[in-house]
Every structure is written in structure tokens, then in C-alpha cells.
Amino acid sequence: MVSISASVTPTTLSTLAGKRILLGISAGIAAYKSALIVRLLKQAGCEVRVVMTSGAQAFITPLTLQALSGEPVRTSLLDPEAEAGMGHIELARWADIILIAPATADLMARLVHGMADDLLTTLCLASEAPRLIAPAMNQAMWRHPATQRNVTQLHADGWQLIGPAAGDQACGDVGPGRMSEPDAIFEVVARLFSGAPQAGNAPHVVITAGPTREALDPVRYLSNHSSGKMGYALAAAAVAQGATVTLISGPVALPTPNGVTRIDVESAEQMHQEAMRWAPEAALFIGCAAVADYRSASPAEHKLKKQEDSDTFTLTLIKNPDIIADVAALPTEQRPLVVGFAAETQQLEHYAHDKLKRKGLDMIVANDVSQAGLGFGSNENAALLLWRTAQGTEQRLESPQPKTQLAQVIVRQALSLI
Template structure:
């Protein structure tokens, strides 16, 4: 199972002491493979069974175990982690940990985070069969479930042979099944698990070390599209020209300057790209020669020979296999005529066109209005905030990418 719902999700994995802690390493691999960002909290007991270094290597993030973390903001690591998580998963959850959670204790980092987070909680119990059957453990489980109501999911335990040689209920569920249960806690977005590459912003074509040719693109539309695609469950790579916008959360950002840089970055992503959205305002031409030193002012007139830049979106659309390719057309007249011409000429699946001659929309504005064309039809979006428009456009792209 692909578990596409986990793409871009933040999973905080708590590991308590028990021999089943060794399975947590495979669990991290399953979660990461599905596209989740995983951070790990270990109790002192867990560190007796598996090392933090192992979990750090597998998760790609530092492992947390100190309640008061001097490296965290204001030393409040438990609050930062509690706010960071989309879901808190404890696997294995020992009898001791379940007892402490049922009593509302906060005597280590893991139990404190459990108290501080609003995220859904999943626990995968793991202990000796006699400990699991013990009336006190069962009472603790009931108390915990009553306290959390619909916010708690108990995964397992499984039954079978245990490390001590006993046979019965108490084994931690297998990592793949735990990961699947966690994935089912999230809704699947319209682009869940789809690899989307988006270009945004202007390009800068150097004249000399201090001068360049560029345009008025702010990158706002492309960045809004990247966030909307992420929220729809996609794995997003944003290839950004020079802008003043902050990098969006949970999105891979590749910074470029020139059109040639952007083309190279786009081609490097094509192997896994399923949808390509070319919203960047790429310079059509660049100086034929770039001076090594600053060009000094001398004559009253100066001419610069320009050469044509490669057409990035057409290059991508011609690639085999062909990603679903969406172009943008910024026009000042005859918008539909020029947009449909580009749609056919560049072999695009869809094109988004707007009239940049209007002062109330387009470059540097927070609002936009566009017409969208595809071979069999078209639709129009009137003036709206670019964040809202981006969600509408991503929904339209998703409908055409997955017509079923």
C-alpha cells in the first residue's frame, strides 16, 4: 500500500522502553517512504534497547529525549514538538508508559508532549502477554481511551510468540500495519502522493557582474500554487527565481537566477515529475555575451546583442515520459488567441492566461483573474486573492490529471 495520505505529514514518533523498540527503526523507514517527515522522542528506557544515533540516521532529524532542551527556543522543546506534530504515534507503548499517560503524568519529555499537544494520538502497545492481560493495565487503557475519546487510536497489540518465549497478546503490530493505520487517520488530498514541479518568479539575465535584465514578476502566484499543491497532498518542488518571498513550509525549494539555471533545474526534476506547472516569468532573451567586469559608462549610446533563451515549458512538454504540463501566458492583448496558440504550439495540456495590462491584477498584486484553456474547453476565474485562486487552479489541474 502506498499510503499517499502521509505525504507532507509531520509524524512525531515516541519510543518507550521494550524489546519491540527495535521495530521502531523499520517503522520510521515505512513512514519516510510514504513521504512523512518524522521526528523521534525516546524515553530513557528506549535508549537502552536502540540508540538515538540509529533513529537520527533513519529519520534524518535529531532525536529528542531531554525534557528541558537548551537548544530549543526558550528551552521549551516539549511545546515546540507538541505544536509541530500533525500526529503523535507511540510505538512501542510499554505498560509503564500507558500507566503514566492514564494518570496524566508529565515526568519526561514524551509524557509532557502528550499533555501539551492537540494532535491525534496513536499508540501501539507492546509488552508481555501477562502484563497486557493484567487488570490494572486494562483499567489504564480504558481510562486513557475515555480521557481522549475520539482523539486516541490504539493499534494492536498482536498475538503470537514473544521475546520471552510466552505466546499470547502483547506483541507490537508489524511496522507496515502501524504505518497503514496512521495513514488512515488522514484524508487523501486530490493530488496525494503526486510529484509536482512548479516554477515561479522572474529570471535575471546578467549583462555584467552588477547589471541584469529582468521583469516585474513577484513570484506570488507560483508560491501560492506550490502551497495549494502541497495542501492537496502532492510532493512539491518549487524552482524559484529571485524573489523576496519566504520559502514555503514542507516544500523543496530550488533557487535559481537565469533562464538557463531554471531549465537545468527543471530537467533535473523530470525523472519523477508527474505534473509540471510553469508559472515563472522567464526572460525570452539574454545577452549574447556577459562582461567579466562592470561595463563603464562611456558613449551616449550602447547596444546589447540578445539571443533567445530556451523555452522551458516546451522542453518539458516534449519530454518522454510526458508530465501533465501547465503553461502560463501573460498577455496584454488578444489573450485567448495568443494563449490557445501557445497551448497547441508547445504541446501543453493546459494553459493559464491573464491580462497583465490591467493595473488591478497580475505582477506584484495579491489578486489575479485568469482564463484557463485546454484542448477541449476553457473556464474563467474572476478577480480573487492569489491564494484562493491557486486552490481553484490546483483543483482544476487535479480533475484533468485524474479524470476518473
């Protein structure tokens, strides 16, 4: 259940009072949540005007949104009365921000190509206001290469993505693509007006998280115990400190942090491809994923059968690409500040120093995963932080603490080095 009043604090009321929000709604079952977004914004003192695509009206009526916003809902670019005074240009100039929630794959594609074939896309072209977009679609549509290309271009064009979240979907699938909840979207809007850096001038942080899976056959794979909790905590911490965040995630059972653009991958090769695609655009790259060092030389096309006449089974493994080293080796004009992680079971400081130097990193976060209750799968972690300075290498030991708290420390230190 969404709490309608949980995010409305006195500070938020003073920050948002009088702000003009243009809310665009496109077709999708998540359109019903847009009513809650309007209500939250109105409770915070915002002026809200709603623009709906023709498809959106099949899921929620303009009358509902008019009643909640207190303003007529615009649905057509060719409204004779509204356009008598070039109403779409006036509306575009009126908005302090444009928020589209939900945004379908189709709408995102049309925005990428600069189409202006309805009122909402026309307003987006005609406005210079900050723009937020909350995608909502089937998990396969979200993962499709065409959609991911559009996500990249929208980001480059100045759009700030909110979510999507992962979980059960109306079609019965499970995965990323759910629209972020109304209170999470509201918090991003509030943060935009709070004075924190936003998409245009915020540092872009790219983070890898979770494990990778290396296929042996269609049903088996090599992996590890990484839960992704540390990487996801880093992503949330970076957003909280004003960064624009792209999270490249292996398979985990975690929701996407608010305000984070998430890209899902399975194998180390896929993670490497996405990391090399996004790293040159970033100011900071944090390699927190537990990437498999090796993969099968030749994954079987069909399920491997047990060999009844032998008690042993031999696999031939080959090295995976070294993601963090390849990012650190980028040309100077493309290279972000690079932070790596080292999960060790002994000689923590020795191996951390060695990896920092050998991989060409700017900073490393080393943790002893042999300690009970810390590291993989747990909610707490301890770490040794090492970073390069003009004078040499400095370090600090962080005692056991919640991963969310440690993430704030790591991100703050990394951002200070940019």
C-alpha cells in the same frame, strides 16, 4: 513568536490522538525549536519519543525533551540497558512516523548513503514507517550541488521534506535553509494522518515560479516584475490538495510554503536545467515562472563602465531555452501533464489558444497583466483557463480573486486532467 496552541483543533486532536511519533534531532541551532514540536504533538495527544544525535545535545539537553515528552530520551546506539532486548529494533517498529527536525546537511548525506553509525540513522534504516525531514543549515550549504543531489535522492527514497524556509539565519546570512517553524511542521504531521495522499501515493507536482535574472556584468542583470506570488500560491494549493511539491524558484522575497521542497535558481539556463531534471519524475508540471526570453551573449567579467563619448549602448542578446516547450516535448514515458502560463496585454484568448497549440501544452492559464491591480506584484489575479480534452478545447474565465483562491482552482483543474 510561535503560537503553541494555534494548530490544535478538535479535529486535529481526534486525528492525532494516540499516534506514535519518533522525533529525531540533529545538531544545529534550530534544535531549540524541537522542544516546541514536542509540546505541540503532546498537546494533540501523540506519544512522542525523542532520539538525539551527539551533536544535538550541545544545543538542547535531553532532560528538557524528557520533561516535555514524558519519555526517556535515547542518545546512544550502544546503551547496554536499552539494547538488552534489541531496543533500537523495538523503537523502529514502535513508530507510526519518523520525523527529523532539525536535519543537518551531514545527517541528510548519511541517510542518503544508508549509513547506520548512530542510533538515529540506524532507526531510519530499520523502520518502514513514513518519514518526514525538516532541513536546517546555512543558505550556501543548502544551495550546494551536493546537498541538492541528496535532496533528490531522499525524495526518491520516500522521504517527505518540510521546507526549508528562507530568511535571516543565525550566522548572519539571509536565504533558504532555515528550519520550518514548529507549527508548520506540526501541520504537515497532522495532514499525514488526516487521510490526504502522502509521499508514497501522492502526485508529484513540479512548479516554476518567480522571475529569472540574466547577468550583464557582476552587478547588473535583465529581469522582470514577477513577484513569484502566483507560483508560490500554486505550490501551497498543491500541497493542500495532497500533492508532493517541488518548487523551482527564481529570486523572490517569499517564504517557502509549508511542505514544499524549494530549489533556488537565478538564470533561465539554471531553471531549465532543474526543470528538465525534475519534470520526468512528475505527474504534473506547472510553468508559472516569468522566464526571460533572452540573455546577454557575453556577460562582462567586470562592471561595464558608462561610455562618456556615446549616448547609446548596444547589447547583443541571444535566446534562452524554452523551458515549457522542452518539458512538453519529453518522450511520452517521461512527460508529465504540462500547464503553462501566458501573461498578455492584449488579445488574451487569441494568444492563449496560440500558445497552447504552439508549445504542445495540455492546459494554459492566461492573464491580462495590463489590468491595474492584477498580475505582477499584486495579491489578486484573473485568468482564462484553457485545457485540452478528447472532444477539443474547453475554457473557463475566472474573475478577479485572491491569488491563493485562484491557485486552488487551477491546481484542482490540472489534477483532474492527469
